[in-house]
Amino acid sequence: MIRAIRGMRDLLPPDTERWHQVELAAREVFRRYGYREMRLPLLERTELFARGIGAETDIVAKEMYTFTDRHGDSVTLRPEATAQVVRAFLENGLARTAGVKRYFLIGPMFRYERPQKGRYRQFHQINCEALGSDAPELDVEVILLLVDILREVGLKDLRLLLNSLGCPVCQVDFRAELKLFLFDREGWCPDCERRRGVNALRVFDCKSSHCQKLLEGAPALIDFLCPDCARHYARVKELLGRFRVDFTEQPRLVRGLDYYTRTAFEVTALGLGAQDAVAGGGRYNGLIRELGGPDLPGIGFAIGQERLMEVLPAAAADVRRELVFLAYLGAAAKDRALALLGELRAQGLAALMDFDDRSLKSQLSLADRLEAAAAVIVGENELQEGAAQVKWLADSRQERLPLGELAGCLASRLKAHG
């Protein structure tokens, strides 16, 4: 048997329907905030991500689906959206439009990692990007938007973690100070031993309780923020408070993509195992210029859709669908049922029938298993009388409806039942 590729999952009904509901809810929130959709290619030039995300990051260094196409160009399945949104933004001349540019993007991302709970090689994100302003009010708008989506889809017990990563100016001083601290102490785990030289900030991410203990008393980035960054961060916190958004300051929250500056945030939820971040994002003020555009600031976030689905409360079960099943007996009735099927569908009802001349018993059984609301029975008797038997499967109530008015009658009854 040919199996799906490792880390790639089939998404089937009824899950597809729940995914669709979540996407609809997200789209509705985006609409209210004035964000519009981009749909972009899954494949980009490798260089885009190497430059955009940072060549030293794990994503670029060891997690990308990169290969050469038939013309010898190096291409990569997108591992994240932001670099790509910026590319499309610049390529299509959108930087020249007025004001803040607000976009969202929903779709699959690819990273070649070892799969585990909440982590797949193809996964899906709901992305938000706002380009063209450095105002802290925009940071707050984006965070509010994120929280609104998560609430709209029914996520409980979310936790918002907040930090400021400062700008390149403050980071220079901080990194120097941090390195002094890290090299002043010994006993780091092998990973941190390596990291303290290469990318000192990452040491904060270490899950080892031993390293976390060693980190006590380490310099905090917040203490090194330049006046502008400090003001920005203070304003963000002030506004979040004013909008009654609870957050936890997490001085050790560092993001794994090099382009982040200033505001960084993450939403975690219970029940996800080790991969508990449902969404993450932050400001990226240097990225647009890095990718060859003007010096415009930006901010955005990504929701991990698999993880979100995982923690959402289960959908209410045991609900009859608004579905009509047509059962027939005999060749003449089959033809009439086919015609009725078309009428019901034209009326906007969900309707279906079986074509394999089964017994009435098994046709009703099928209707039941499909959780149809009603079964319409058409046989010789019904043809003669010009009226079908309609059986409501929830309570077994049965009624006769004229064949000519069947579609209309069923439509109004189903609507009445809600």
Add this chain to the structure above:
RNA sequence: GUGGGCGUAGCUCAGCUGGUGAGAGCACCGGGUUGUGGCCCCGGAGGUCGCGGGUUCAAAUCCCGUCGCUCACCCCA
């Protein structure tokens, strides 16, 4: 890339101190009304016991290898 756990019917699993024909529940098909679902009863179909090798008179059961799944590390959504 590293480590732990697991791989028996479509699904969830039992059986595994080696030994009578490989099982259960759910799902599926048929029958119990010749035109009526859900519940119940009866019957049926369905398995290279992941794959390969080894030990043995004998292996789903022990050993080795391999592949796969899964959780965790790393990192991220």
